Amino acid sequence: MMKLYDFTIAPNPRRVRIFLAEKGIDIPLQQIDLMQGEQFSEDFSKKGPLNDVPALELDDGSCITQVNAICRYIEALYPDKPLFGSTPKEIGEIEMWDHIAFMNGIGAVAEAFRNEAEGFVDRAIVGKHKHAQIPALVERGRKRTLNFFSDMNDRLKDNEFVAGNRYSVADITTLVAVDFAQWIKLEPSADQEHLNRWHALVSKRPSAQA
Numbered sequence: 001m002m003k004l005y006d007f008t009i010a011p012n013p014r015r016v017r018i019f020l021a022e023k024g025i026d027i028p029l030q031q032i033d034l035m036q037g038e039q040f041s042e043d044f045s046k047k048g049p050l051n052d053v054p055a056l057e058l059d060d061g062s063c064i065t066q067v068n069a070i071c072r073y074i075e076a077l078y079p080d081k082p083l084f085g086s087t088p089k090e091i092g093e094i095e096m097w098d099h100i101a102f103m104n105g106i107g108a109v110a111e112a113f114r115n116e117a118e119g120f121v122d123r124a125i126v127g128k129h130k131h132a133q134i135p136a137l138v139e140r141g142r143k144r145t146l147n148f149f150s151d152m153n154d155r156l157k158d159n160e161f162v163a164g165n166r167y168s169v170a171d172i173t174t175l176v177a178v179d180f181a182q183w184i185k186l187e188p189s190a191d192q193e194h195l196n197r198w199h200a201l202v203s204k205r206p207s208a209q210a
């Protein structure tokens, strides 16, 4: 029986929950309270190298961490309704846009948030190593987030979904990035009509509630 280590309010575990919901797969969840520092407990430290969630525990007790790795494992187990594409071109394009959404979307918001939030002193980078907050990165992260909105608005002008004409894991990562931006009080502007059209569309899918 697999188990997913999760923290409901955190953005990265939500990516896996949405992925599972799209696939119609139910996996028991166990909360790791990041605000209480449970990710640094002796037990959870054995689960993966970065003390982060999500982490997927397999039947043999081993764990896979990192959203992309977990979702690829699930996709390999349950290839129906592929979310990483079917043809070589689709696979390449989905990977490309998923990576962009993680780096320039989730990465940008995290940069602004973690370098400012009080609870993240010396925790500006995920993991057990201490990294001081750098105040200048707050403004940079915010600027990068706004650039991400603008780039995705351009992308979605001629594409129904982020990686083309079908819903994929790149939509999941982009949705979570846009919603995560609320943590730094940013959202797409009203005139970013393509991004707003797409956001309303993917938010309506039942999986978005996961």
Ligand SMILES: N[C@@H](CCC(=O)N[C@@H](CS)C(=O)NCC(=O)O)C(=O)O
Residues within 6 Å of the ligand: 010, 011, 012, 013, 034, 039, 051, 052, 053, 054, 065, 066, 067, 068, 123, 126, 127
């Ligand atoms: N690159 C990682 C990102 C995971 C990540 O950043 N997880 C956050 C929650 S959204 C975390 O576990 N943070 C632990 C901490 O802040 O100490 C992945 O793909 O899974």
